[in-house]
Amino acid sequence: MKKKRFRLFDAVLATVCIILVAESVAPAASIGNSQFFWWVLLLTVFFLPYGLISAELGSKYPGEGGMYDWVKKAFGKKWATRVAWYYWINYPLWLSSLAVLVTDIICQTLGIELSTLNLFLIQALYLVVVTIGGIFRIGENKWVVNFGAFFKVLFMCSLGLLGIYVAIKYGLANEYTFRSLFPTLSTEGIGFISVIIFNFIGFEVISTFANDLKDPKKEIPRAVIYGGILIAIFYLLPVFGISVAIPTEEISTSTGIIDSFSLLLGRLGLSEGVINSVLIAVMVMFIYTLIANIFAWNFGVNSIARYAAEDGSLPKPFKKVNKAGVPYMAAIINAIVALAINVIALFLPEDALDLFWTFFSFSLVTLLISFLPLFPTFAKLRKIDPLKEPDPKIYTISGGKFKLWTYTWIPFILLILGIFFTLFPEFNMAMFEYQWPLLAGVVLAIIIGELLAAKVKK
Numbered sequence: 001m002k003k004k005r006f007r008l009f010d011a012v013l014a015t016v017c018i019i020l021v022a023e024s025v026a027p028a029a030s031i032g033n034s035q036f037f038w039w040v041l042l043l044t045v046f047f048l049p050y051g052l053i054s055a056e057l058g059s060k061y062p063g064e065g066g067m068y069d070w071v072k073k074a075f076g077k078k079w080a081t082r083v084a085w086y087y088w089i090n091y092p093l094w095l096s097s098l099a100v101l102v103t104d105i106i107c108q109t110l111g112i113e114l115s116t117l118n119l120f121l122i123q124a125l126y127l128v129v130v131t132i133g134g135i136f137r138i139g140e141n142k143w144v145v146n147f148g149a150f151f152k153v154l155f156m157c158s159l160g161l162l163g164i165y166v167a168i169k170y171g172l173a174n175e176y177t178f179r180s181l182f183p184t185l186s187t188e189g190i191g192f193i194s195v196i197i198f199n200f201i202g203f204e205v206i207s208t209f210a211n212d213l214k215d216p217k218k219e220i221p222r223a224v225i226y227g228g229i230l231i232a233i234f235y236l237l238p239v240f241g242i243s244v245a246i247p248t249e250e251i252s253t254s255t256g257i258i259d260s261f262s263l264l265l266g267r268l269g270l271s272e273g274v275i276n277s278v279l280i281a282v283m284v285m286f287i288y289t290l291i292a293n294i295f296a297w298n299f300g301v302n303s304i305a306r307y308a309a310e311d312g313s314l315p316k317p318f319k320k321v322n323k324a325g326v327p328y329m330a331a332i333i334n335a336i337v338a339l340a341i342n343v344i345a346l347f348l349p350e351d352a353l354d355l356f357w358t359f360f361s362f363s364l365v366t367l368l369i370s371f372l373p374l375f376p377t378f379a380k381l382r383k384i385d386p387l388k389e390p391d392p393k394i395y396t397i398s399g400g401k402f403k404l405w406t407y408t409w410i411p412f413i414l415l416i417l418g419i420f421f422t423l424f425p426e427f428n429m430a431m432f433e434y435q436w437p438l439l440a441g442v443v444l445a446i447i448i449g450e451l452l453a454a455k456v457k458k
Contacts, residue, residue: 096341135328
């Protein structure tokens, strides 16, 4: 029997690479000083319950169906279809936002302006590269994922340590007071819940690696716990570095990391040549992580799409696999949809919207919608399919009814709040002038999801 190529160490690094999404650090930092309140709160009341629930469901029901299978067991095929649709459609939207981010980072770092054609060609090249990665199993891509995790840790920790040094020696770009560390009563702070929640999502993908792990029931929860500890540290360092370098109101949601490195390095008295060289190195590592991140996500997302297609929930083309059993057609469909979105963006007025943030928000909302059934699913499966006796190979959350209730419904409520305030950050007519592409896209996604659900049998 052939030895498995994906070990616990690889799973932990994959967890870091999947969940530690560097592109969302700058949007999170734009919250301001109150970001630390939200990080601590959501680490406690969302990240911990979500991680442990994913560990329990992933070890109890291992397989490439992942969250689709869990929801189907609890609520039937129609709800599983909705999960599969929202979980999938967020992915090409995310790819589109990352393709835009790649060109933004290149232009910002090199100080150049590219023509519309060249911007599109670079975005298309990015999509081609990550699509190629989608036709291999995670075990075959593990070196790409591992290096991606290493680079993320390197530049995110470097940004945090630079921020600490500059804060001690030169002071802060933003004033820190006890009051500023807490959110105001405005809806703006609540709207950023979704960004930080997005930074925590990804543990359920680890369960789809089950067939590549030697002992998935034992290694999946370990990967969740070890990876979660590392992720908590690696997120807080860079957001602090950005807040030290740039006034909150000036933080760019797309190029905030590069801007922060440039400003912090400038405070060290380094020559322009040295700073430019470092920035180019950071740019290369950053873009590499955007590739590695998708390599890590590809198999998980595409496997669930393939699984749902085989079950009749998604269109039949998603079922096609290559000789290695990888759903290659799902990867190709992802690229085609993402490319089409980027083509549409070419015809939008330059000042109509922030493309990265709009695509990212659209992806964010659909992803969070797909996770809404997860927590009720956990509660119902605990009732209808309890363990008759303890199984050392299955991780289970300990505690009484109150603990299980809080683990189920507090994260669920937070998801609803995050979705609502991402869609409606303000309550005035002016909001619709810049939110209409996002609102229209989400409405269209809901309609398609309901059409797909209506076609399947209960």
